[in-house]
Amino acid sequence: SDILCAQDYEALAAHFLPATHHAYIAGGSGFEATLRANREAFERVQILPRLLRDVTTGHTRLTLLGQSLHHPILLAPLAFQALAHPRGELDSARAAEATDTCLVASTLSSWPLEDIAREGCVEKWFQLYFQPMRDSTLDLVQRAEAAGYRALVVTLDAAVQRPSLRAQRAGFRMPDTVRPGNLIHHATPPPVELERGQSRIFQGLMREAPTWDDLDWLMRHTRLPVIVKGVLRADDALALKAAGVAGIIVSNHGGRALDGVPASLDALPAVRAAVGADYPVLLDSGVRAGSDVFKALVLGADAVLVGRLQVFALAVAGALGVAHMLKLLREELELCMALAGCATLPEITADCVTHRHA
Amino acid sequence: SDILCAQDYEALAAHFLPATHHAYIAGGSGFEATLRANREAFERVQILPRLLRDVTTGHTRLTLLGQSLHHPILLAPLAFQALAHPRGELDSARAAEATDTCLVASTLSSWPLEDIAREGCVEKWFQLYFQPMRDSTLDLVQRAEAAGYRALVVTLDAAVQRPSLRAQRAGFRMPDTVRPGNLIHHATPPPVELERGQSRIFQGLMREAPTWDDLDWLMRHTRLPVIVKGVLRADDALALKAAGVAGIIVSNHGGRALDGVPASLDALPAVRAAVGADYPVLLDSGVRAGSDVFKALVLGADAVLVGRLQVFALAVAGALGVAHMLKLLREELELCMALAGCATLPEITADCVTHRHA
Amino acid sequence: SDILCAQDYEALAAHFLPATHHAYIAGGSGFEATLRANREAFERVQILPRLLRDVTTGHTRLTLLGQSLHHPILLAPLAFQALAHPRGELDSARAAEATDTCLVASTLSSWPLEDIAREGCVEKWFQLYFQPMRDSTLDLVQRAEAAGYRALVVTLDAAVQRPSLRAQRAGFRMPDTVRPGNLIHHATPPPVELERGQSRIFQGLMREAPTWDDLDWLMRHTRLPVIVKGVLRADDALALKAAGVAGIIVSNHGGRALDGVPASLDALPAVRAAVGADYPVLLDSGVRAGSDVFKALVLGADAVLVGRLQVFALAVAGALGVAHMLKLLREELELCMALAGCATLPEITADCVTHRHA
Amino acid sequence: SDILCAQDYEALAAHFLPATHHAYIAGGSGFEATLRANREAFERVQILPRLLRDVTTGHTRLTLLGQSLHHPILLAPLAFQALAHPRGELDSARAAEATDTCLVASTLSSWPLEDIAREGCVEKWFQLYFQPMRDSTLDLVQRAEAAGYRALVVTLDAAVQRPSLRAQRAGFRMPDTVRPGNLIHHATPPPVELERGQSRIFQGLMREAPTWDDLDWLMRHTRLPVIVKGVLRADDALALKAAGVAGIIVSNHGGRALDGVPASLDALPAVRAAVGADYPVLLDSGVRAGSDVFKALVLGADAVLVGRLQVFALAVAGALGVAHMLKLLREELELCMALAGCATLPEITADCVTHRHA
Numbered sequence A, B, C, D: 001s002d003i004l005c006a007q008d009y010e011a012l013a014a015h016f017l018p019a020t021h022h023a024y025i026a027g028g029s030g031f032e033a034t035l036r037a038n039r040e041a042f043e044r045v046q047i048l049p050r051l052l053r054d055v056t057t058g059h060t061r062l063t064l065l066g067q068s069l070h071h072p073i074l075l076a077p078l079a080f081q082a083l084a085h086p087r088g089e090l091d092s093a094r095a096a097e098a099t100d101t102c103l104v105a106s107t108l109s110s111w112p113l114e115d116i117a118r119e120g121c122v123e124k125w126f127q128l129y130f131q132p133m134r135d136s137t138l139d140l141v142q143r144a145e146a147a148g149y150r151a152l153v154v155t156l157d158a159a160v161q162r163p164s165l166r167a168q169r170a171g172f173r174m175p176d177t178v179r180p181g182n183l184i185h186h187a188t189p190p191p192v193e194l195e196r197g198q199s200r201i202f203q204g205l206m207r208e209a210p211t212w213d214d215l216d217w218l219m220r221h222t223r224l225p226v227i228v229k230g231v232l233r234a235d236d237a238l239a240l241k242a243a244g245v246a247g248i249i250v251s252n253h254g255g256r257a258l259d260g261v262p263a264s265l266d267a268l269p270a271v272r273a274a275v276g277a278d279y280p281v282l283l284d285s286g287v288r289a290g291s292d293v294f295k296a297l298v299l300g301a302d303a304v305l306v307g308r309l310q311v312f313a314l315a316v317a318g319a320l321g322v323a324h325m326l327k328l329l330r331e332e333l334e335l336c337m338a339l340a341g342c343a344t345l346p347e348i349t350a351d352c353v354t355h356r357h358a
């Protein structure tokens, strides 16, 4: 096989996807400064191996939000996976099940959340986008609870949802056949009408963006733990913890939200320092190898999520591809742990890395 | 349309301009070190978005020199806009009017300042180059006052006015049809004659360069507020404030004055620190996107001016191009504000950015 | 000749080796981040020459582990040198003998250690990989002692032994004719059988990785000094010294072990600081010129080893090539010493270098 | 003309010189790390212009070693200028005379020092290489004194005199017609015979390298001030000052001596700090523009020397070329001074520059 490491799915996917779809999936917003920053941040960190440790009892298990996971690699929520493969999220779920991986299903999945749940994956969370109307939001929450999802991941960095410049330049249009499986029966709210002098951004787009009140309301209307995705600031992290949020995901949406924000990995240490050692902090954006997972864990993450690797592997070989990618990624992580003398995740401490000289 | 963001006018303009004209407009002086530095400075700054803020009452209004502006993006003074479009400054003025933008008309405009003023743009300032003879300078000042310009922008970093190496290598010569509309009736002073041993620079070129005395004289001869353009040093900024100048523009002339000076953005924080929070400080040089405007505001600017984007948009589509560019730029700024949780300009504070790791 | 400096063998070797073999030898593990880092680290260091010193009594002699060496450049242990030249390690040994160089023979040499020893090289050490079974390890140790090797170099950073991605992509397979000359009579241990849920890394691969106990056992079963190769951490270095190890080699296996670890040269100063001035510390990884040797010595190494240069020179011209390369390398070192005013190795002090500005 | 700035002679010269000669002149030693570093150092420094200063009485005069110079740009000693132009050093001297420039004639000039002196250049120094035999050295010194040279520049960083790798690879050989005009009547000393075990560097090459004793001897045998060229260390600078040397030149021989040493410009500040404000310190290596001269002066140099620019201009247009290049360079310097508000050299102070962000 041509696939020697998890990242190989990235290059290979370009041959399995129409150029338009590839641009949509691979691209980042704006000038892709954040997309590049995500990778550069990982490349600046270097691993300091420890010699002669006995790691033969080693494993990667952890407990997160009271749930026990086999390993700290989760499948990030990704919209419209039917773009990459007809079975889309169904295959991702099947791969998750086969590899003991926790899946996060997107509000904008091409298949309904109930169908995804039926693929049998035990560990699964539901990623929630606030809907223009609270009823719709509540409907999603209740369906997720009913289908057995164990946590809600509320994504807050995506007030703007538009294909990237790269995707637009490549001529990407969402195919008619790809639909938001969870939302097809939701009523479409009337479009916002702007008065003269009003801003398309402030009075238009942002009218539907959730606020602290909405988050509060949500927590009062679900029994599931609520995790917030898209945090980059220490003060936001602290405020979310204080507000009763169960955990956070340091993320810049894989460079797809506001271009020009820092790499997640660069934002991580300050966030971890703010919330303390015991609060659940996950990270995504830029993870392409097991060594990246290791670095994120050293710098303060309890676990990571993989976005593009997942959809690239899906495009290449469906459920098998995703499962294989996850197996590779996990073994790459284990190898880093083994060579750094870390038998378990808590042994991955700050002294396991250093920073590259400039 | 191919124009998805304001910066797209930059690439597109190359197809709308003769190569010689493009070289003249796009180029910077010398080896273009400062031209590059301007962009690199913006790229080193990263935005830290804030979550969950309610910005639905947001707007971009500000008061500058007692004048209220709709937004903090001004049209920089650009000589000879007829190079880019036959209607040149007339079209820029029309676009300014249509988009509530403050225009700064150049001494070296291809159309007379009175014609530009007649396009109806309410907010307008006049950029003044000191003339070899005080009478000529005074004539310009009085015409600007009479035509309704509300401030004088005195540009001080352009003692040398010569097409860049890039322009000269491209074979650029100013077409005979492009004339300095404001100066055609001015008498040409006799050329400076150098004695043996004298320097073409010190005793030649610099004989006409304005000094503190000239600036003083100017302020005594106008009722308009005087703004100085081309400041890069904190001590100069402080001295200008002390001398009664109404505000300053941190600028390196878009990399067209002395090559090798720092990026304006890098010079900004020290200047702001020197003059204090309440003194009007604007910035230009290198602004290509709304996120750049946001970054400049975080680092201490009250507003910014756009030079090349303006003339590129003018070249592509005249008044419509400039208006469209300004609309895009403003929305890009608003989006940064919204995602950074800033409903108004004063909420754009230092903690909204961080610096990229080297 | 086309060979003007030692590093010229690097480029030339590409013409003398099949592409597959070249990929195997030249490549580094993973994305080759460490391979690149090794070179970048040397390039960041600058030499500060001293003027007017009399160095006419200069020489490069040193005493290491009680043995006197003519110069501080050793031949690193390299597996399977028959890939580069039919006579492989035999020719390297002959070159070592001719140039007063200390040779380190690999456990995985293509020729038996006894044959190598018979080439007459006086200074020679044996590089030991722990074998799956202690009997095999002991057999190697005793044969090395009997053959006159004067030290054991235990390599600890290569728990994973697999051709690099570059080699695999180039289609490299070990030719059937190239065999581990020292191990052909060793029994192959039964493959590790994993139980369900066990990790191929932790419970598989790492089961055979040596631990502190194994190192202890080794030191009790040999009368040779034991040197550990593959150290990158100051705490490991200190622990090894405390455990009775005779010396260490700061090395990342030439970027062939875990990808993403720091350059050896960057790791060196902290290691030296930890173990004190008198403890034997060697370095390899990235040495391509005499100036690199000089820099390593300034930053704390007593001597260096050359890996790829050796096998490249071997590929180009066998024993003659290796001898010529060593002669060039040594003269390059002497020239640095002479121009830096260092007549002997102890005069190579910290003030002989500075670090390049970023 | 195609020549718009002094540096343009660099690119143009490639068309006027045989490829071999160009490689010899343009190249640096080794991997050209120092050659590159020289330019990078200048590019890291940024000029901070001052506004509104009256510089109409400005000039560039200075007093150096009791001699008054019109400007702080000297012609560096360059061997074998007949490679670039048949009249070689004669034309350089004529250009020096025409532009009030101080010339430094090389020991290895293709024309005898007396012929060069006869071209009429008033300000001239003689660059001395110590010869294998003291008689030869003394002969050179006495001829230089007799011919009216006003200082001796002793170059100490060139113990190794060999065409660079670049030159050798290009196939450069010194043409038979190009001879060391000053040395043709000198006896050639017998070649050094090495004993077995002796080093070609320490006991060979370095036997003829001057030491502190030789420098002492020289100062006792000349009435000219002695300047040392090739200093990069503060401690050497201080020792030279203490030994009675009249001034020093911070130089790395334009990247042609030991490769891997720092840029002269990076070494300058520490050297200046060590010797104090009043001691004559010059700089060369990497100067390509008037702004470089300005930067060197800010960072501590009293004057600079130009090497390659001189020989490139010579290749392009003989005496006229060199004179034109010097005129451009000087005007470029004056322009920097004027825009930085410095009317005279002493006004060029540390606050006139800043360092580029990394």
Ligand SMILES: Cc1cc2nc3c(=O)[nH]c(=O)nc-3n(C[C@H](O)[C@H](O)[C@H](O)COP(=O)(O)O)c2cc1C
Binding pocket: A024, A025, A026, A038, A076, A077, A078, A079, A106, A107, A108, A127, A155, A229, A251, A252, A253, A254, A255, A256, A284, A285, A286, A287, A305, A306, A307, A308, A309, A311
């Ligand atoms: C094609 C695509 C679709 C995505 N859709 C969603 C989504 O629906 N909800 C969400 O919270 N994040 C979404 N993301 C962001 C991912 O959850 C994740 O933050 C990001 O992909 C991580 O960066 P990586 O791709 O470098 O691993 C999407 C990302 C991609 C690439």
Ligand SMILES: Cc1cc2nc3c(=O)[nH]c(=O)nc-3n(C[C@H](O)[C@H](O)[C@H](O)COP(=O)(O)O)c2cc1C
Binding pocket: B024, B025, B026, B038, B076, B077, B078, B079, B106, B107, B108, B127, B155, B229, B251, B252, B253, B254, B255, B256, B284, B285, B286, B287, B305, B306, B307, B308, B309, B311
């Ligand atoms: C073609 C061109 C002409 C210019 N003419 C003037 C001018 O007449 N007066 C002036 O003060 N600045 C002039 N400038 C400088 C601009 O006002 C402004 O400082 C600069 O363009 C800002 O940098 P930017 O182009 O990167 O936005 C000119 C700039 C350009 C590109």
Ligand SMILES: Cc1cc2nc3c(=O)[nH]c(=O)nc-3n(C[C@H](O)[C@H](O)[C@H](O)COP(=O)(O)O)c2cc1C
Binding pocket: C024, C025, C026, C038, C076, C077, C078, C079, C106, C107, C108, C127, C155, C229, C251, C252, C253, C254, C255, C256, C284, C285, C286, C287, C305, C306, C307, C308, C309, C311
């Ligand atoms: C082809 C090859 C084979 C190697 N085999 C061994 C080996 O058998 N044992 C060992 O300890 N190191 C081995 N190494 C690592 C070298 O000993 C040394 O650490 C490395 O080559 C130094 O880096 P350099 O190649 O940049 O000089 C090998 C390296 C190469 C390139």
Ligand SMILES: Cc1cc2nc3c(=O)[nH]c(=O)nc-3n(C[C@H](O)[C@H](O)[C@H](O)COP(=O)(O)O)c2cc1C
Binding pocket: D024, D025, D026, D038, D076, D077, D078, D079, D106, D107, D108, D127, D155, D229, D251, D252, D253, D254, D255, D256, D284, D285, D286, D287, D305, D306, D307, D308, D309, D311
């Ligand atoms: C072709 C060439 C020949 C040189 N010959 C001499 C020489 O004979 N004596 C000497 O002291 N320096 C010599 N140098 C060094 C110059 O004096 C000077 O230090 C160097 O060229 C400055 O760097 P630049 O070329 O970047 O200006 C030579 C340099 C070049 C390029």
